[in-house]
Amino acid sequence: MRLDKDYLMEMELLPHFEMRRLVGGAATSSPTPAAQVVTEPAKVPAKPAIQKAAVMAKTETPRANPATPPIPINPARAARIGGLSWVELTGDIKDCQACGLCQQRQQAVVGVGAANGPWLFIGEGPGAEEDQSGEPFVGPAGKLLDAMLAAAGLQRGRDVYITNVVKCRPPGNRTPTPDEAAACAPYLDRQIDLIQPKIIVALGKTAMARLTGTDATMASLRGQLHHYRGIPVVATYHPSYLLRSLPEKLKAWEDLLFAKGEFDKLA
Ligand code: URA
Numbered sequence: 001m002r003l004d005k006d007y008l009m010e011m012e013l014l015p016h017f018e019m020r021r022l023v024g025g026a027a028t029s030s031p032t033p034a035a036q037v038v039t040e041p042a043k044v045p046a047k048p049a050i051q052k053a054a055v056m057a058k059t060e061t062p063r064a065n066p067a068t069p070p071i072p073i074n075p076a077r078a079a080r081i082g083g084l085s086w087v088e089l090t091g092d093i094k095d096c097q098a099c100g101l102c103q104q105r106q107q108a109v110v111g112v113g114a115a116n117g118p119w120l121f122i123g124e125g126p127g128a129e130e131d132q133s134g135e136p137f138v139g140p141a142g143k144l145l146d147a148m149l150a151a152a153g154l155q156r157g158r159d160v161y162i163t164n165v166v167k168c169r170p171p172g173n174r175t176p177t178p179d180e181a182a183a184c185a186p187y188l189d190r191q192i193d194l195i196q197p198k199i200i201v202a203l204g205k206t207a208m209a210r211l212t213g214t215d216a217t218m219a220s221l222r223g224q225l226h227h228y229r230g231i232p233v234v235a236t237y238h239p240s241y242l243l244r245s246l247p248e249k250l251k252a253w254e255d256l257l258f259a260k261g262e263f264d265k266l267a
Contacts, residue, residue: 107131
């Protein structure tokens with residue numbers, strides 16, 4: 001993938017490269033040394049990452065891992081939630097006591113954005129800032145997510161709805177348990193029914209586990225099209241993980257371009 005200044009700025013990668021250049025450190029964790037950063041119009045074909053992503057793309061849906069059978073969902077509760085309007089759904093989520101996560105929450109975090117947006121991004125669960133503010137992805141991971149969206153020409157609230165697998169903060173920001181994800185599943189399903197997104201981006205393993213039942217590694221899930229209820233799903237790394245891993249930021253950028261390519265094919 002070409003690394004030009006615009007990409008690096010948009011993905012907040014530029015300071016890492018500049019810092020390495022200033023201190024003369026080796027770019028050990030980077031796939032491309034600072035000296036190779038392209039700062040002028042590159043003599044490479046336009047949008048090479050899209051081409052690369054297209055080559056990466058496979059079309060089959062991965063098999064669910066038999067080691068992770070779906071957790072049974074209370075059918076009566078799921079049917080009731082499946083008939084709720086947006087207003088009713090929001091109230092139901094805010095009052096939910098279906099799992100233990102309700103005990104320590106400040107508030108449930110329903111989601112934010114375009115209620116009919118063509119893009120749906122699904123994270124894992126609210127963190128401390130989200131628990132306080134009531135909006136998903138407002139902390140450091142959220143700032144990175146917004147930068148990623150901007151880099152892809154998308155904007156929170158305009159083209160995108162953002163929510164999480166679980167609507168209440170897991171204590172200490174731990175990964176939600178399968179039971180907690182299952183208790184929240186009817187809410188996410190109803191949100192998907194109401195939004196009817198054209199494409200879903202699953203941010204991290206928890207979202208992919210919820211949508212596909214697989215516990216495969218992100219490395220094996222990305223770069224291919226999955227489906228949930230007939231909607232194309234693209235997998236990428238969770239922004240919190242990206243904050244700690246520079247090379248994966250570049251891969252996440254590839255994933256977004258792949259998702260954009262697939263989205264454009266749908267239009
Ligand atoms: N991480 C998530 O998965 N969701 C949020 O809303 C915030 C951080």
